[in-house]
Amino acid sequence: MEMSGMLVFPFKKPITLKKRMSPKPQARTPMDKATVKLTELEAGKPARVCKLQGSSVLMGKLKSMGIIPGTLIIKKSAIPAKGPVVVEKGATQFAVGFDMAENIVVEPVKKKALPQK
Amino acid sequence: MKKIVLAGNPNVGKSLIFSRITRIGIPTANYAGTTVDMKAGKCRFRDHEYEIIDGPGIYSLEKFSKTDEIALSLIQDADIIIDVIDSTNLERNLNLTLQLLEMKKPMVICLNFWEDTVHKGIAINAPALEKRLGVPVIPVSALQCDGIAELLASLERAGTGTAIPDESDRWNIIGEIVSSVQKLTHRHHTVLERISDFTLHPVGGLATAIVVLFLTLLIVRFLGEGLIHYVFEPFYTRLYNPFIQQMVRMIPLPFFRNLLAGNTPDPLQSFGILTSGIYIALVSVFPYFFSFYLVFGFLEDFGYLPRLAVVLDNFFHKLGLHGYSSIPVMLGLGCKVPAFMATRSLTNKREKILTMVLIFMSAPCLSQSAMIVSLGMNYGVATVISIYVILIVLALGMNWAMNRVYKKEASPDFFTEFPACRMPSVKLMADKLRIRIVEYFSEVLPMIAIGVLSMNILSSIGVLRVVTDIIKWPARNLLGLPPEIAPIVLLNCLRKDASVALLVPLKLSAQQFIIACVFLTLSTPCVASFFTMIKELGAKLALKIIGLILLVAIVATTILHFIFILF
Numbered sequence: 001m002e003m004s005g006m007l008v009f010p011f012k013k014p015i016t017l018k019k020r021m022s023p024k025p026q027a028r029t030p031m032d033k034a035t036v037k038l039t040e041l042e043a044g045k046p047a048r049v050c051k052l053q054g055s056s057v058l059m060g061k062l063k064s065m066g067i068i069p070g071t072l073i074i075k076k077s078a079i080p081a082k083g084p085v086v087v088e089k090g091a092t093q094f095a096v097g098f099d100m101a102e103n104i105v106v107e108p109v110k111k112k113a114l115p116q117k
Numbered sequence: 118m119k120k121i122v123l124a125g126n127p128n129v130g131k132s133l134i135f136s137r138i139t140r141i142g143i144p145t146a147n148y149a150g151t152t153v154d155m156k157a158g159k160c161r162f163r164d165h166e167y168e169i170i171d172g173p174g175i176y177s178l179e180k181f182s183k184t185d186e187i188a189l190s191l192i193q194d195a196d197i198i199i200d201v202i203d204s205t206n207l208e209r210n211l212n213l214t215l216q217l218l219e220m221k222k223p224m225v226i227c228l229n230f231w232e233d234t235v236h237k238g239i240a241i242n243a244p245a246l247e248k249r250l251g252v253p254v255i256p257v258s259a260l261q262c263d264g265i266a267e268l269l270a271s272l273e274r275a276g277t278g279t280a281i282p283d284e285s286d287r288w289n290i291i292g293e294i295v296s297s298v299q300k301l302t303h304r305h306h307t308v309l310e311r312i313s314d315f316t317l318h319p320v321g322g323l324a325t326a327i328v329v330l331f332l333t334l335l336i337v338r339f340l341g342e343g344l345i346h347y348v349f350e351p352f353y354t355r356l357y358n359p360f361i362q363q364m365v366r367m368i369p370l371p372f373f374r375n376l377l378a379g380n381t382p383d384p385l386q387s388f389g390i391l392t393s394g395i396y397i398a399l400v401s402v403f404p405y406f407f408s409f410y411l412v413f414g415f416l417e418d419f420g421y422l423p424r425l426a427v428v429l430d431n432f433f434h435k436l437g438l439h440g441y442s443s444i445p446v447m448l449g450l451g452c453k454v455p456a457f458m459a460t461r462s463l464t465n466k467r468e469k470i471l472t473m474v475l476i477f478m479s480a481p482c483l484s485q486s487a488m489i490v491s492l493g494m495n496y497g498v499a500t501v502i503s504i505y506v507i508l509i510v511l512a513l514g515m516n517w518a519m520n521r522v523y524k525k526e527a528s529p530d531f532f533t534e535f536p537a538c539r540m541p542s543v544k545l546m547a548d549k550l551r552i553r554i555v556e557y558f559s560e561v562l563p564m565i566a567i568g569v570l571s572m573n574i575l576s577s578i579g580v581l582r583v584v585t586d587i588i589k590w591p592a593r594n595l596l597g598l599p600p601e602i603a604p605i606v607l608l609n610c611l612r613k614d615a616s617v618a619l620l621v622p623l624k625l626s627a628q629q630f631i632i633a634c635v636f637l638t639l640s641t642p643c644v645a646s647f648f649t650m651i652k653e654l655g656a657k658l659a660l661k662i663i664g665l666i667l668l669v670a671i672v673a674t675t676i677l678h679f680i681f682i683l684f
Contacts, residue, residue: 043319060177060179060181061176061177061179061181061532062532063177064176064177064179064212064213065176065209065212065534066208066209066212066288066291068288071288076314076317077314077317077318077319077322078319079319079322079427079428079430079431080319081431082431082434083319083427083428083430083431084427084430084440084531086317086427086535089209090206090208090209091205091206091207091208091209092206092209092534093313093317093534093535094532094533094534094535095317095423095427095430095440095531095532095533095535096530096531096532097430097439097440097530097531097532098530099530100530100531100532
């Protein structure tokens with residue numbers, strides 16, 4: 001919960017755009033954590049959940065499945081044309097609708113265990 | 118007698134454990150939300166007698182939908198809780214476990230899917246977990262029937278568990294517990310996981326959906342036709358019918374003879390209970406019923422349905438719905454009753470109503486479809502296709518309009534968990550198919566018998582003539598159908614397959630057949646789905662919707678009739 005307070009919203013669009021176009025982000029210090037919406041995260045990339053926005057009841061459902069700030073998730077895929085986003089957390093896989101995914105703010109992480117291409 | 122409630126996340130196998138304990142067969146499937154109702158059964162174990170209760174699954178003790186409400190009230194009333202956990206997903210399941218422990222009710226924990234942990238590279242130290250939580254923890258493999266006796270034995274030791282600190286810290290505690298009792302070993306992706314990934318891929322998912330839908334239609338059609346031509350039709354004409362005719366000849370009263378065997382040898386024209394009734398149920402409908410639920414059961418148990426729901430989410434958005442509505446709609450291709458019940462897992466009333474309208478209007482139920490296809494093919498495939506196209510266009514139009522007009526509610530977004538893809542167990546699939554077949558035959562024959570009997574009575578006391586007189590004018594002038602449609606419309610309220618079969622003696626033209634089938638599909642629900650609708654929505658709302666759809670049916674078929682006249 002504390003973590004979310006550190007982040008500044010609304011986040012800047014240029015950062016998110018850059019993220020999408022260039023897969024190699026520049027080295028970042030912990031100070032300038034770039035956050036993106038879950039919808040903007042590249043498919044197949046791991047990320048850490050920063051904040052759940054909105055007051056939708058289903059945000060409560062997300063929380064009941066352990067999707068809380070600080071959790072590591074992987075965006076498995078996204079159905080095009082504003083379709084649902086498929087997310088993996090541990091052994092659980094689930095899909096959230098596009099509008100809901102817009103309200104999940106994540107910070108992309110480099111998976112250390114992941115071998116570099 | 119102690120009340121034992123099976124509680125746990127959706128799709129952890131509660132219903133199968135219930136079946137194993139009580140020996141009561143209930144349908145199981147591999148997706149969240151298969152069980153939407155409460156099921157109770159009894160069991161004796163050693164000197165104890167227990168009442169076992171199965172309910173819908175929940176992720177936490179909060180209410181999000183009607184099914185959550187049902188589950189929560191069951192847990193409240195429990196004497197002992199069996200918390201069923203999916204061993205392959207300990208972390209997520211423990212969230213509910215800890216919340217249940219806070220209720221301070223006697224509890225045991227059942228680690229289901231134990232057999233899957235081995236090849237998934239998961240090692241759970243059950244005794245350590247038992248020690249940590251302070252309640253019995255029993256590894257169970259419901260599929261293989263392993264551990265059920267141990268689970269029942271542990272009920273005597275059910276405890277209220279050790280104190281768990283408050284909720285703000287819950288996920289940290291879960292993390293700590295999981296890391297202390299569970300060891301993961303690295304392993305490679307299995308074929309099933311690759312398939313799973315493919316079905317969720319943006320392009321792969323769509324491709325799979327198209328292939329699956331196409332294959333389903335193909336298999337249902339060819340298997341169904343094959344069964345009719347090589348098994349059921351020969352059985353009926355060579356064995357059953359001669360036998361029945363001989364038996365009936367021994368009945369002295371002509372009234373009863375006609376009632377049982379009709380007065381012509383053609384099974385689709387005579388309308389005797391034992392001839393037409395059996396012919397419709399067994400020869401015309403059952404082969405398709407069998408093939409459909411064979412394929413559908415496989416898809417259910419494989420875990421494909423939620424994956425299809427994701428691909429269809431965009432499309433359902435246009436109708437003001439979410440992808441998860443696609444599961445009830447698909448169930449509705451079989452029978453409307455379980456489909457209407459499945460709408461319970463949807464979160465709000467608006468979504469429920471829109472989905473029900475779509476279930477009702479988009480396609481006839483399987484029994485009726487079987488009759489429409491087998492009779493419609495006499496007019497050519499174009500006739501059959503037009504009926505379905507007209508129905509789908511009407512259903513989508515209706516949903517689109519209702520979505521526009523109906524006051525928007527804060528619509529919660531799409532959310533669904535994916536079950537792991539599994540190779541379905543042949544035994545479970547066979548069990549489920551058997552349950553569905555038994556249900557089908559126990560309903561279809563009495564309904565057709567009641568229908569034929571009441572038609573005969575109504576006709577002999579002259580009610581039918583009055584009704585026919587009333588319907589005659591609108592039937593002829595608006596729909597272009599002969600007045601004999603009147604009794605068929607009445608029978609339609611009982612069984613929709615039987616009513617379509619009754620169209621045969623009317624010798625309709627192809628255009629009239631299209632109009633009649635569209636009208637019979639939409640005008641009224643069958644009695645079973647009518648009462649399900651009332652149960653789900655309340656009488657007032659259900660009647661409103663049925664009335665509205667009836668109006669649409671009349672207007673649409675009238676327009677259709679005039680289009681046919683003009684062109």
